[in-house]
Amino acid sequence: MIYMPNLDLQHIPKSPGIYKYFNKEGTIIYIGKSVNLFSRVNSYFNGKSKLNFAKKKMVEQIVRIETIITTNETESLILETTLIKQHKPKYNILMKDDKNHLYIKITDTTFPKILKTRIKTKSGVYFGPYISTFHVNNILKIIKKHFGYGCHDIHFFKEGGGYNLDKYLFKNNGIISRPHTSSTPFNNDGGEKIEDTVINEYNQQIKNIKKFLKGNFQDVISSIEEKMKSHAKELNFEEAQKAKEQIESIKSLEINQNVRDAVQGDYNVIHYLEKFDSFYIGLIEIRDSKITGFNNFEISAKLGETKEELLKIFIENRYISDREEKIKCSYILPIKLDDILEDIKIELPKKGAKLELLQLTYKNIYEYAYKKYLNSLSTKGFTKATMKNLLKTLGYNQINKSLIFECNDISHLAGSHTVASRSIIENGKSNTSKYKKFKIKTLESGKIDDFGSMKEIMERRLKEIEKSGIIPDLIIIDGGKGQLNSVIKIIHRFKSEHSNKETLELINNLQVVSIAKREEELFLPGESEPILLDKESLELRLIQKIRDEAHRFAITFNRDKRIKAMKTNLLESLPGFGPITRKKILKTYGSVNKLSGIKKQELEKILNKNQIQTLEDHGII
Known part of the structure; x- marks a missing residue:
């Protein structure tokens, strides 16, 4: 080792090794390596090398240099790496990685579990790693659906040489499911013994799942493709898209197989x-x-x-x-x-x-x-400046002192429970207190008509504007040119039916843009060509954010309505729950949803024990 209090550069050896730069506090600020220490270190100080600004700032801080000689470049590299990890110098690069090792694990217990994990141990069988959490979640859903297996923790305990069910095996949205076998080896309380034949059937399904994860998935793909075509034929595009994503997730499993065959x-x-x-x-x-x-x-x-x-x-x-x-x-x-x-x-x-x-x-x-x-x-949030820039790009003006953008979205499932939502961004931030949700009242149940739904929402919005005298700075329509033209027609019709000058002035000042999902194209009224924003621009992200928020809010509302309807329909179909009992429940608690939070002692005031047991058996309480 050579100590250089006065940066005596001429005494640095012309050998392989590492060098350490110290500042006046005695802290190592940089560690480097070279096959020729003399040449490398002097290059920082002789003025012949053009140092960038960052390197010049570092050199200004150097008050001492130490070197360590090694026998070759490989040894230098090993020593450099070790010392950088140890000292973490200010000007050295430290690798921060995203360890994305995601596996599907099948345990080697009597009733194997299928788990998602990032940790490999000696027990169980592992499949992966997989690139995407999204793909893994999709694959687990596919396994559950096509092989009848709940991909979640399964708890068993041994008793007298057999196995009994300890808990419900899988719980998802309040629905209990178990491995599909030809026998029913247990009852709801887990008290009935599971026979060896059932264990064999269960493990056969596990073998089928292992084959699937190893690459034998053409049968499953064919089945999903049929469902995708069926959904598309019925114009149920949300479900068709989910099926398509499932197929993509299965095909992502092929990566390892292709590598094994080719590399x-x-x-x-x-x-x-x-x-x-x-x-x-x-x-x-x-x-x-x-x-x-x-x-x-x-x-x-x-x-x-x-x-x-x-x-x-x-x-x-x-x-x-x-x-x-x-x-x-x-x-x-x-x-x-x-x-x-x-x-x-x-x-x-x-x-x-x-x-x-x-x-x-x-x-x-x-x-x-x-x-x-x-x-x-999302952490930083958008700013008012981003909203102003977007308005300027679209050729629009700021209307309100407090900038307000809004977006409406429609959600339904095969035409049932059609609802709409409105999301708001105000001065760069989501204003959830002003979010709104709407039931679509003008459509027949089961009818799919996004244009008709948007017509109803816009007509209601225009009446709100007429009443409040306030308009947003921008209305964003989720859809392409067709959706935009539909909205503009609604606005024109509204204007033709009103003569109040103040109302007409407000409506004339409305600023509208639509965004088409496929290419994220923006369409303006009266313009034939779309506007394409930079894919990484804050302005496009702002529009995507408010659109996605409206979509999320609408889907959540739609799902809540479906769950509520399912529970109501379920109550009607339960034995022992006639019209009088149902009316009594609704009068006392307001809705079926609230039953889950009611204690048994409270329910006993209006229901008998058999009715309460029935509610328990069907997961309502």
Whole structure:
């Protein structure tokens, strides 16, 4: 080790090794490595190298330099990595990763559970890892639906050589379900013994699920495709979209199988993304021809490093990490890197499975980065300036001192329980206290008519404006040019039916825009061509935010109405609950929904024990 109190640069050895820069407080601010310490360290001080602003600021703080000589570059890299982890210098890059190892686990208990997990242990069978939590959740829903298995914790206890049910196996939206078998081995209280034949049937289903997760899923895809076509034929597009997403989730399972067939050996597949004011690196680990991990890293350039320098730092760190675990693998990269350690084997594929893996890595990073970007926006919130910029882009003016944007949305399930919602953004923030929900009154039950529903909502909104004398700065319509034209016709008709000057002036000042979902195109009244905002702009995110809020609010209201209707219908179908009893319940408690919070002693005042037991058996209380 060489101690240099006066930065005597001439005594630095011309050998491989690492160097440490200290500030006046004695803190290490940077650790680097080189095959020639003399050349590298002097390059910071001799004026021949053009240092960027960040490096100049660092050099100004250096008061002491220490070096450690090593026998070769690999040893330098190992020592550098170790010391950076130990000291965490201000100007060194520290890798912060998103360990996205998500697995489906089937336990090896008598009645196996199917679980979602990020931790692998020695017990059980694991499938994955999977890229997306969304896909895994979809896959678990598919398993439950097609194999009759509740993907949740299952609790059994051993008793006298047999197994008894300890708890309800699966609870979802108040509905209890159990593994589908040809026998019914237990009653509701779990007191009946489960026979060996049932255990065998149950485990056969588990074997089928394992086959499915290993890649035998064509039968399931065909079944879902049939349902998707059926939903589309009935114009039930929400359910058709869910079916399509299920198929996409199943196809995501094919990734590992394709890799196993096409790529032999151990690889680290690495891609990068410069986006959203940050730099990201994505990594797919392949071990023994199987994908064993997905990781994403967000990296901050401390000294203005180029993308090539950041990739090189990352790869060398990864090389040391793998070396410590005695893993020797090649690296699949999208670009060539100069001056990288000779021991690191690089491949630059132009076609085939390895190129597809690179593309998959890039897609994975982009999704990760975009989600982080959206989360940062939701945390920060939008500003009044964003709203003003959007109005300016659309050619509109600010109307109110307190800027108000609103959006309406329609929701139904195959035409039943059609409802609408209105979301509000005021001065950049969601104003949930002003959100509204509406029952659509003019449509026949079961009829699907989004235009008719929007007509009713807009007519009601225009009457509100007439009464209050207040209009929003912008009304956002969820839909394309057709929906916009429909709304404009409603506005014109309203104007033709009113003669009050103040009302007409208000309506004339209405500012409307529609957003089409597929390409996120914006349409203005009287304009044939759409406006396309930058996909990453705050203005587009603002419109998407208010639209998504209206959609979420409408769907929630629709679901609540359906659940309420289901419970009401259920009460009518229960034995022992005639019109008089039902009327008594509604008069006492207001609705069936409120029964779940009532104690038995209270219910006994108006119901007998058999009726209370019936309510318990059907999950109402």
